[in-house]
Amino acid sequence: MTDFAATRDAFHLPEGITYLDGNSLGPMPRHAVDRVAAMMRDQWSEMLITGWNRAGWYVQPRKVGDRIARLIGAGEGQVVMGDTLSIKVFQAVSAALRMRPGRRVILSDSGNFPSDLYVAQGLAETVGAELRVVAPEEVAAHITRDLAVLMLTEVDYRTGRRHDMAALTAAAHEAGALTVWDLAHSAGAVDVDLLGAGADFAVGCTYKYLNGGPGAPAFIWVHPDHADAARPCLQGWMGHAQPFAFEQGYAPAQGIERMRVGTPPVIALAALDAALDVWEGVDMAALRARSIELSEAFIAGVEAACPELVLHSPRDPAQRGSQVGFRHPQAYAVMQALIAQGVVGDFRAPDVLRFGFAPLYNDMEDVARAVEVLAGVLRQGLWDRPEHHRRAAVT
Template identity: 55%
Template sequence: MLAEARARDAADPLRDYRARFDLPQGVIYLDGNSLGALPKATAGRMAQVIRGEWGEGLIRSWNSADWIGMPQRVGGKIAPLIGAAPDEVIACDSTSVNLFKLIAAALRMQPGRKVVLSEPGNFPTDLYMIAGLEAQGLAERRLVPRERIAGALDGDVALLLLTHVHYKTGAVFDMAALTRAAHEAGALVLWDLSHSAGAIPVDLNGCGADFAVGCGYKYLNGGPGAPAFAYAARRHHEALEQPLTGWMGHAAPFAFSDDYAPAAGVDRLLTGTPPILGLAALEVGIELAAEIGIERLAAKSRALSEFFRTCLDRAGVELDLVSPADPEQRGSQLSFRHPEAYAICQALIARGVIGDFRDPDILRLGFAPAYVSFEDVAQAAQHLAEVLKTGEWQREEFRERAAVT
């Protein structure tokens, strides 16, 4: 498979982008869906922001380096990756906080309705944020298995909150169909794009979506704890009332008024002072994704994961695939169920193949298209085949659970 992999790498239109990332020697990185790799340009850009803009410019840089405009500028660069207009996206806070703000804002727009509908097994923070608002008496959480979501959209549902690409299985929801069904029932829709943005095409405006959020540190390669993003369709801007009414979301923060008045547009989703260092790193990652283009990223992602499956087949590996077999129906990952998934994952990591484990029994491998090569994929499949055949995962050291998996 190695020869075939090398031929595919040679023919890959994205082959030169791998060199734009700093990847450690001897590592095959299949966890860009949890923490994206480091773009080579990031360190230089950070040095410039730290030494030049912060060290030299000091407070002046809010104006001279346009720090104050960074949430909008960076958000605007995310927009084309998710089918939004630049003035509909802002980079700020964490995905969790953005969920809170937008769920609460959506509930305010839906008098007489309190139900926030989602699926059990959605990413925990999404479910916890609904529960937090429920504890405040503002929401009522309703969880329905994914195949029954459309049928559960009744007149009580204020908001449908779904993760577009499921973090564990990689299964993709039909955004257009579910958004339409929600609207027909009078509900609004909030999409969590954490595992979509920078990996597969998303057309928020084409689908008529209302709101969206997503992480900056996965396929956007913004670095650990990078700022997240929030999207609100332009038609909702005027009515949008989010509860974290900090001064940076004020219409005139530097008027220092005692009374809150929301800024126009998505600017009102801001809360406190933007994290400039984090935004600067995120901007580098986004520029790289935008340069490659989402269609090319998605095509490579599908090709990589399909190639991995072919390699496993040819190596005679039989694993229980929990991701959809059709690459069009999944994000940029393959997840396999195995009772010893944790130990297998650790054994792979010991061989330099970094994937991750999701409780209780999922081995999850992400194929970040910007920097994973076909050779990586062939070698990872070979390692996995060997780990399974030799039973080396049974070693005691591979059973010890780390705090972060």
């Protein structure tokens, strides 16, 4: 049985704060400070450049990747860390396009994270492909025989709507296409099963539900059937078969190693590795059940106490990730007032109050306090103050 009280104690949660924004940035695991300090003190400081071998920095992307693999239904040796999520999206989509010569269509949906669409649009314009964007509920109907790549974020960043990965992957394969799944709002939040779904490529960030810290490196997974065939357009030094032979021509490494690009962020990986310690012994089915319990209680509480808010997420928890959105015409100001009262969620344009539920550290007391404070902010009109209407650079 997963002990969620123990996992909550593993995080530093500031006094007086109810934190429901782990779907943007997870809180700091308590022992991350010591892990990073030890890495700097005992490795970087004393070993200098020999740390690449002596401290295992060079193999760190694969070792950390193996720890994430268990959380997303992947196998050992199938996940590698490094770079940003946008770079990993570019690698995955470009590799999938190469594997489907003669097909030039990339299909995505309007609920996808805009950055993924920007990457796909730039790639399509560069190689002469076409990016088609349809409504999330219309994706299945647009999987046609000219499709090369289906690129989707499993959980919609605004609504929390969850795609049926297995069904859409099967439909794409039936049409002869490959799939690229973005797990930014899935990894560490829901029970992902990449191998069970037969997915082809998957990518994700680690600073949200995995709690790796701001700017923590992204991951990429390639189905083992494709691992020695995938060739991304972005071919970097660390993805070479013999990087220290310094050959002029590129020869891809075997398997997932070819998806490496540049020098790994060793300090950031140390923090992420510390965060992944908290996941030891966590049952993903129990995590999913806990997520549903929290989000269902929140929806019920908000709808009872705040009738002016409109649910912006699927009502069926099976069709929802681990976040809930409500709409309000002054959502930005309402969220700023909430934050000022110690309940931290976030705002997504144009009018969405977004709340993330991370079972590792959120509990029913968080739900009750968030509902109470939100109701008070609306009832007393606390949001309608000048300071709550001023837009910051990051919303």
